[in-house]
Amino acid sequence: MRLKTLPSEFQKALPILSKIKESGYEAYFVGGSVRDAILERPIHDVDIATSAYPEEIKKIFSRTVDVGIEHGTILVLEEDEEYEITTFRTEEAYVDYRRPSQVHFVRSLKEDLKRRDFTVNAFALNHTSEVIDLFGGLKDLEEKTLRAVGDAKERFNEDALRIMRGLRFMASLGFSIEEKTLAAMIDNTFLLERISVERIFIELDKLLMAPFWQKGLAQLVSSNVYQFLPELKNSKKQLEVMLNDLPFHFHFESSEQAWAYLLISLNTKTIKPFLKQWKTSNDFQKTVENLVTVYQIRLEREISRQDVYRFGKEIIKQVESLREAKGLSFNYDKIVEIDRQLTIHNKREILVNGSQLMALYQLEPGPKLGKLLSEIESQMVAGHLDNTEDAILSFVERRLAGE
Structure with a gap:
């Protein structure tokens, strides 16, 4: 399929794709942003994947930052914008259910997309607005289904955080999870205990803030994922x-x-x-x-x-x-x-402070002064004292005279 309208975020980044192609390499928009463009949802991050290796990208663009060069990612600075460009890659076995032990740069788009989590996140979009769908993602979008790319068990065993991501996508898109994918998620829930709490928090937080949060949370409960989350x-x-x-x-x-x-x-x-x-x-x-x-x-x-x-x-x-x-x-x-x-919304708004009272009435720092300042604050909050210098000093003098 071809997008009828290319979102402005992609249009702005087209010159990046053109430069890479003019240098003899392939380049595509990839990931969730392509999915959101197809669904006509707002786009957040524009991710670009290419057959060019990191050192080749650095030769094409004059302003770059090595943000993750060991994993194939270069940050390109162009026209006051920043673009993350990642080389097509394959990955070795995951050592901690989160990070691959080694990545290998490749020239094949298909090999790169094979390692994605869900089919609806495994699209590529070329410079002519053509959607490249190698794993049936368009059909899954139409059927509102989340399906793992390839072997579901392998995908979650590679990166257990994908379990939380699946629930989060369910909550944000309102989709259902395909039967084999859900079974693989449930079988691997125990691996979440090996994932950093910070990463799990981000996914659960996004789930709770999503439009279909109840759907995602209900699945989190029914699949027993909650049993492996902190304090739950x-x-x-x-x-x-x-x-x-x-x-x-x-x-x-x-x-x-x-x-x-x-x-x-x-x-x-x-x-x-x-x-x-x-x-x-x-x-x-x-x-x-x-x-x-x-x-x-x-x-x-x-x-x-x-x-x-x-x-x-x-x-x-x-x-x-x-x-x-x-x-x-x-x-x-x-x-x-x-x-x-x-009268006030914060005690810093009070027009007379402790230092002034100490100077005017020869008060010493300590409980007596602290009590006096607290009384001023509480009287103002109650609406019994105006926030003017005259009113405050008159109140202080009455308090001191009554001791």
């Missing part, structure tokens, strides 16, 4: 709660919201230790923890001025969207109104 062993019932408690049309607004709801469904009390097992950042852990805390607060009472000040309106609005999805009461307008009424 023996959590089938809780994951099913997560699947059943939100309507099918619900999409998470952020990764933090998705993971917060996962933790809520798991009824996990130790948020940070759980997320540390997933090697997440401190900022991510703090935001997720705040979302879970606000969710618990809302089960007991309405949101207060102090809550909006402490957690911020965006965190609380994400909790309200979860409540709305679950059919619980919600009130976005109230949150916006409270936020608008707040």
Whole structure:
């Protein structure tokens, strides 16, 4: 088949393909971007594969960076854009179920595409917009099926992360997994324990943020993949709660919201230790923890001025969207109104600081000064004190006089 319209991302990169072809080599757009072009989905990364070896690419282009030359990848800098160009290659046995022990550069496109994970990711697109489909990927796209290229067991044994990628593609595309491919995935789930947590997190995070996340998560549960993921062993019932408690049309607004709801469904009390097992950042852990805390607060009472000040309106609005999805009461307008009424949104906004109070009233650093600053902050949050120098100093003088 030939694409009726070549996406602008490919059009911009056509001169790269032309330069390589003019030098006597083959060059194609490959991978997921070709699949997305066929499906008329947004394109993210433009990957180029070529019969030219890395040193040959470096002779064709004047500005290059050796980003992964040992695996055949050269970064080409052209017209303020960056393009990763990878030589056709075959791979030796995988030593850790993730990386090949050795790669061999080849001149054959078919040999290169044979090592791809799924048929819908094994397309190539040439400079005339013709789709090259050597493994039945177009038929699988039409039937909305994920099928491994070649021997499914071999593909997952080579790279166990492909199990998570398959579930993620299922969630992002809404496809089903072909029977033999699914069986091979299930047979190799134990290999996920040998894959880095960081890589698994990326795939699970993308799954949760995908439009068909419930479909991907349901397959993750039914195929027992969850048993080999950090902190999720023996959590089938809780994951099913997560699947059943939100309507099918619900999409998470952020990764933090998705993971917060996962933790809520798991009824996990130790948020940070759980997320540390997933090697997440401190900022991510703090935001997720705040979302879970606000969710618990809302089960007991309405949101207060102090809550909006402490957690911020965006965190609380994400909790309200979860409540709305679950059919619980919600009130976005109230949150916006409270936020608008707040005198300050951060203590750094207070117009008088500790150093000024020390100078004006001969105060020493310590608990007394700390308590005074906390009182100023809490009075402002409560709406009892204006954020002006006169009002603050008058309040301080009254406090000091009352001691």
